Amino acid sequence: MDKTILPEYGLKREMVRLCLLPILFLMPELVFSQTGPVKKDSLPVTETISLLNKSQKKSNLLQSTATVYNEQLITTPAPSFLQALPGRLSGLYTRQRSGVQDTDDPISVVDFRIRGQVPIILIDGVPRDFSSIDPESIESVTILKDALSTVMFGQRSSGNIIQVTTKRPVVSPFKLSFTAQHGLQSMINKSKPVSAADFAILYNEARNNDGLAPVYSAADILAYQTGSDPLFHPNNDYRKLFLNKNASLDRFNINMQSGNETARFYVAMDYQKEGGFFNTADINTYSTNAGVDRYIVRSNVSVDLNKTLNIGLNIFGRIQDANQPGGTTSAIFSAIAYTPNNAYSIFNPDGSLGGNSTFSNNIYGMLNNSGYLKSSARDLAADMEITQKLGIILPGLWIKGNISYNNTVATSVDRTKDFLVYNLNIGSGTPVYTPIGTSRSQSTTLSISSRRTYTYGKLSLGYDRNFNGHSLSLLALADNQSTTLNLDLPATYTNIAGNATYNFKEKYFAEAALSYGGHNRFKPGSRFGLFYAAGLGWNLAKEDFLKEVPWINTLKPRISYGRTGNANVGYYVYDQYYEYGGTSAAYYFGSTPAVARYYREMALANPNATWEKANKLNIGLDVEMFDSRLKITSEYFNDRYSDLMQDRGKSIQLIGQTFPAENVGKNRYTGVENNISWNGKSASFGYFVSGNISMLQSKVLYQDEVYRQYGYQKRTGLPVGQVFGYLADGFFQSQADINSSPAVDGYTPVPGDIRYKDLNGDGMINQFDETALGTQRAMIYYGLTAGFNVKGFDLSISIQGVANRDIVIGSGNNLVANALAFDFQNSGNAQAFEQHLNRWTPANAANATYPRLSIGTNTNNQRASSFWVQSMAYLRLQNIDMGYTLPASLTSRIRVNSIRIFANAFNVYSFDKLNYSDPEGYNSIFPLRRTFNIGLNVKL
Template structure:
């Protein structure tokens, strides 16, 4: 009885809290589940019924990863999905800034319950499944957003069940995976002197200076600061609490979830302010789904989803502080002067302690609201199997920021005259109070669909017709609208012979009127040989189904109403006046040229697959070959010239091809109380430029056409110049006079000069391979899962203009010579180390010869990462039932555990980010009533 009243109180409290919280929340984007529009592989839909190329991961796998975003739980789990952790940054609403994800080489659209969103901060407990849609047949009904493929998130739906409550509490510690290794102050001074000497400049550090750095005898004027140890904590906390409730009967059902997540900051701040200057993120999510059957044929679903995400950072900004910690030389300044003031000088005026503690603070806040309604009417009384459905969705996102930063003073101490002299650097500024709206996004979506399902005499037919529209407004831009009219027909005979066809007539309002709609189509066939009489006695084969589909999809990759020519009005010395010169210096300036002929990009996609299930479906194999040809790609012509003094617009001229193979294999079995599983996948992706309007290139080795998409070009390194005689006997370097220790390049055209005509493709042109493996077992209440993922045949070129952050860590003395040096610079070329050097001679700042793109700077970014480990124990039901609990599970898991790669000073995934990737160790408890 007490348990009954406790449940009633909890339910009443939740229903009181949610309406009270709603006005204060600007909820995020979630919609009613849309099985009429998105065809998914789920637990109730067998692979034998599909002709589409899909891959799915379920809730049980997602919740084992203690990562802030569900996207970070996907690497290695889905064949065809390539992921890269770009950054360990906190407090971002842009999933691409954290995780780079592509499906068969394309950036996909994220759908949450059938509605396109650009938001990924969803708590994993509320996600039922994540499916990637990879071919034309599975995506064509999305019209001009169908080429990029799709990540489809299906959230949990309310079901008829007695009252169920699940509570999860987790506490984790995050650490940074930082491989950059700055040199000590003494080594910096030695290397810096050497670099200046190489450049013909006088040294700045004496032997006494270097000795003082080595011995630490004069920390005031010869500091050796380890900024990471001084200003970064080893760990930051990650806490999550989630409660969700599901209950209802055949008439009315509801699902409610609330989630709180706290990411602590890594900065070691001083307790000198009344406000917080550390970094950190607090995220609150509330979700409510209600489904009501008004009668046996009419259902109404109402879903509300909301998020508040508050972030804090020092006034000096998190990114600037991480940059300063990484790139400031250890001997730049003493943190504190003897009088307690902050140390600094004219070169290093931003004392890191001051940036952390004396610069005020900044706050940002994201508010999201999504409200979705779905009405489904069965028309079986009129025509058996006929139904109609209507969907309406409204989504609003507002991102605001409060800037309460301030400037602080540093002082340069000079005791050359015997009397301490403090010179003020910079000026002070009172703490500001500025409120700004960073981003405002509004989405409205509506759809009407009509479906018909019929089975008779072994024939199974499903028909679907729909019309939908989504309008998106970002900040002050005019709305962007996508409109589709689409249909789909699927047929199978006795689940033996399969056919499916889909058609969409999709439009986008950013194209010229009269040229906004296009026709897209796809069709597929399949044959399950296991159902044939000649295999009916082979009981160990469940499915043996070859399948093929082909289709044309589209992508509206167009700018802001580029079909119209626009003009700007203002004042500028670089103005072209129309008509007579006005008395006041005002003008009308022609903006970049319009493209009235702009149209959507197109893709012709072929997918051939084989599904095989053996031994009562314990063993499953899916193999696929795809060949996707993209045409009318928006690109700038290479042959345009600037004689007219104007910027040319992108045009539909490019052609690329992406092809490859995808394979997934799984085995799961159970013997007595021991169950186990293993699932692996591997994808091989080859891209090729079929056509681009490239400039004339005399030599075939310089042509981009025929090579992989985004191929990097540069010079082929041929070791170092070892002597002046070596230089004299080698080709001349155009615009540069080399000296011993510089990188030597190959003269590919044999003209005796190293110049742009000697550039060629760098790195591998082999297909990129990405793969994953997940395995685990459960026995007597214990369960364990392990997942690994990796990439092969992936190279990156470190060179000026390609990877700015990575370059600053790779090259010596950047930032005009004021940046840190790193351990790889210790093995630089010197006359004494000529035979063993792995780095060219040192220079101050930019060296136009050594730091240009070349094979010398090609690094293999192949890796194998132990991505996730999850260990749990479920207390026997005989014990938990005594305290009226359904189950209790304690668990520990880890994320980004360890990486096997060839880099010793950079991460193969987050190499181009100032924010190191994060490793997480986590413990938790899940209790279910």
């Protein structure tokens, strides 16, 4: 790192010191003492309350949740813990959006939804928006899916929740764990560009179809085929030239913990390095490859000041440094994917970079001659918790205060520069090199990309008591979170909430929760709303008529219902804003126009904006049998969303102003979720299998749509986000076929064009013939995890998949997919791919799978239609993990508790029908990554 640009020398070391500081005063006692057996009545304050809560939750689970634990998370060699979740939790739909490296925005990497909604992420109970947490430090990840489990979050409760719990300090002798891993990543890239010769043939054909003269002669095509003239007839394979087959992924983690009845700590340090895929030249004193270095330190400390008072301090620090070429990773990946193989010769005979007026960005130059860009993100999070038992007032009573602070600063260093390419011409016999572009010296700028600050405070009062078969848990809390992004005014959420949980002899259950939540982005006086939920359950296995059936441990039907909220509102939309626009704006303020300041009215205000609402019903059945070795959970949910913020379809533009979104929409999401697991053990052989399947159906109940004459065009009643277009009816085969078919509005078809159905029978193909495209069946997503261990060997696998999921190429929101599917995009200057070889021609009319070729945009063939519907269903072997733990008789000789050698793989293989892209990352220029990884874990 350039210390003259980033004055952060020693920052990583200082961050480690900061996180270790809270435990320094504890080290002599904790590290050098052996903690013996702990009596139940001498448990620490926080562990006592935690045990009470866990016991209550285990027997009185009415909420709809699903949990995955640390042992499953650490088997996935992926940068983000979110990438370890697919297929493991019923009700959680995930899609790997991109293989991009330099990002901590979870939505950019993984599209994750719970019952159709985008959840918030809680880390140790505090809302946070980063996902790069080392898996070793995570105790569990739980998704909260129904109103009863989320309602206490007020105006953030409708979207459901991903709750991450890091490892807590516990009473334990000193333990140390060290893990070292090395992996190789490869790109899952299924697109297949055509050769230079095929490109020239197809390009000539496309021009001929458009009534244009060809640009490649027979001699040109022959030169491309034979490779006889690589200077003027190149056939560049840009992937082989500029991309490595593999990139490294290295990770090192060390964590330690210890504690007695007085003080406990857990500390973890994690370093991860992702290498770049670019094949760069060794011509610079700095790196122009892409790569990411991530440093994480976590310190969780818990101290009992006396038998009833506990203080906990959690500190999290992260530094993430990323590098990329000055040509930018995104632009280079795009150039590699879309530049025709014959665009230019990489080098001219004199060693200069080749290029021309059409292709003025030589990929070699973008990689090596454009300087570099550095970005850096710094996170510091601190949580303090004080817990006081109030048993002297009332047994089981406690009070807790939480304060959290999170600061994230993202900076960027621009050291980019421009370079020239040269177009070589030897038509006169003398080489003439014409420079193209500009040459600029290297920039030297440092800027702050973004800054986010979160402050969170919570005060809780709780009561937990068991007496005469009755178990009662009461919780009341008030919390406030303030978030500041860059120069915006803070966004503040405030909640006052309560929860009551009761069960009688673990047979009859009841739970109720209430929240009065507010958000400061609504109009004063209309910022707070009331949200509520309640649930009932009955464990029939505890009844006398089933007590004598020993193989049934739990048979519990349960039901919950509640109302939740979502503050989906813009930046103080209740106020009308005006923008300074110089002398051309519509209104002026001042005595005379000559000295006035002119302003224009921005989007219309919406003083009536309020929170979105959801009424949620959840019905579940929990079954445990055969000493709880077999567990089954089945749930049905019906979530009805109202007051959704949407633009009115009937808004007019006569006033010349943009209308605001309003609370008008109504949607419904229904579905079924099932999870079944079995675990067993015999002698030294243990095994488990867990599978889940979820079905989700959405429906638009109301939207303010424009009047549509035909029922097949109405959006109301169809799935949320339904895509519309035309129904394809094969290809026009002849002019006679065209003459006997309906006319196409604004277009004159020719043989080889896609023919469409005239749905309204008016003899014209136009907007009145658009209808719903793709499947409208409930989406299905599922997963299976299984494993075994025997005599030190262990193996686990996980698969996951999706069914009934379609996309429509050309629907307007899949730009990358459009470029990979359509022919000669970017005004005809983009690559062609193998699917274009089977295009319609008079000779191939009967077997063609692609319409006739065109240059650039074809308004008939490339419109959204059933022809471009692609199934995105897949079955993926997601993860494999295998390991061997050395015998204890061997490791004890060297005073080591255990040594495990392991190997694992991520994104192993996918079964799908898509031939040009992965079905998950279809709309990203960054291919998904497959990882093979080996490692060693040593525990002291």
